Amino acid sequence: METWRIVAAALLAGAGLVAVPLVLARVRERTGRGGAVATSAAVTVTALAVLCLLVLTTLPPGWAWAVTALTGVTVTVVLLAG
DSSP states (O other): HHHHHHHHHHHHHHHHHHHHHHHHHHHHHHHHOOOHHHHHHHHHHHHHHHHHHHHHHHHOOOHHHHHHHHHHHHHHHHEEEE
16 A cells, blocks of 8 residues: 555544534534434544545545545634634
């Protein structure tokens, strides 16, 4: 496995670790229901895991870095806007 894949997946996971609590907080704020929070947690963590797996295994370099950068920029914007 190439080093760049490991670095990209680690950066994606790091951004995801920040994004998951943000998503959960927004869902809790909007719905106020624990079930909705649990569902969104499962969906968000699964999507993050699938993206990390794709970055590690099959995505070409341009797509892998684009996904990583887009996730990082999105998390940064949400943190600065909130």
